[in-house]
Amino acid sequence: MAMPSVPNLEALARIGFAARGIMYILIGILALFTGRSEDGAGALEQLNSGFGRVLLGAMAVGFLGYGLWRISDAIYDSEGHGSDAKGIAVRLGGAVSGVIHLGLCIVAASLTSGSGKGSGGDSTQQGAAATLDLPGGEILVLIGGVVLLATGALQLVKAWRADFLRNLDGEAARRPQIKALGQAGFAARGIVFLVMGWFLLRAGWESRSSEAGGMGEVLASLNPTVHALVAAGLLLFGIFSLVEARYRRINDPKVLERLRSSASRIKPA
Incomplete structure (x- = not known):
């Protein structure tokens, strides 16, 4: 497998942060101003007409x-997470995120081409149903719930410590407005993951996929005040992602050195 060139990786990653930002902004706007609770795929469907298809x-x-970029980082450790237990966990999480965003790529591309058929129900419930049909499926779903709970807790810790700033260029990292955007955004995502984890635990415990739910179901389940706060946080996370598209330290010399070192050890297939 050939590793993408460093400049191409950086460009792809920055476009990706921008796309993620637009998606979260859409989710937040829909929840705050229209009362609609959508996940990523559902938000993308709102663009499925006119100029929206170009976007x-x-x-x-x-x-x-x-x-x-996420999958490449997981394979080549371009951000230097390391090979200890914590580093492997972070890299695996990045790989999962990469796969999810490749799925969103398929959704957006199918809608652009006019072949999109809609989300067809909650993908989290569909995934839970498929897992429950497997031998030991209840245990697997319970493990998934625990992983989501841990992910949510880590997002809240990241919001509290604001350690996401270390990934930004110094100029941006020193701006209090950007710190506030990130803290609000990661806190909102933390709450969403915690509730998703709780839903998945119930699904595994009761062996009922209908108990599972994605971001849309989480938003719909919150009381109006919490719903508004979380929706606003997701919108702010979208804005923070746009900031990352510009200021993320993908081109950190240490990162580039690790990328080149990895590339030098990999021969094209």
Whole structure:
């Protein structure tokens, strides 16, 4: 497998952060101003007309770039997470994120081409149903719930510590407005993951996939005040992602050195 060139990786990643930002902004706006609770795929469907399809095409490229960057980082450790237990966990999480965004790429591309058929129900419930049909499926779903709970807790810790700033250029990292955007955004995502984890635990415990739910179901389940706060946080996370598209330290010399070192050890297939 040939590793993408460093400049291409950086460009793809930045387009990807922008696409992710637009998606979260859409989710937040829909929840705050229309009362609609959508996940990523549902938000993308709102663009499926007129000029929106042009934007969807650009976002498909962005999701592809973001997914490839995340998977490349997991394989080559371009950000230096290391090979200890914590580093492997972070890299695996990045790989999962990459796969999810490749899925969003497919959704956006199919909508752009006019072949999109809609989300067809909650993908989290569909995934839970498929898992429950497997031998030991209840245990697997319970493990998934625990993983989501841990992910949510880590997002809240990241919001509290604001350690996401270390990934930004110094100029941006020193701006209090950007710190506030990130803290609000990661806190909102933390709450969403915690509730998703709780839903998945119930699904596994009761062996009922209908108990599972994605972001849309989480938003719909919250009381009006919490719903508004979380929706606003997701919108702010989208704006923070746009900031990352510009200021993320993908081109950190240490990162580039690790990328080149990895590339030098990999021969094209």
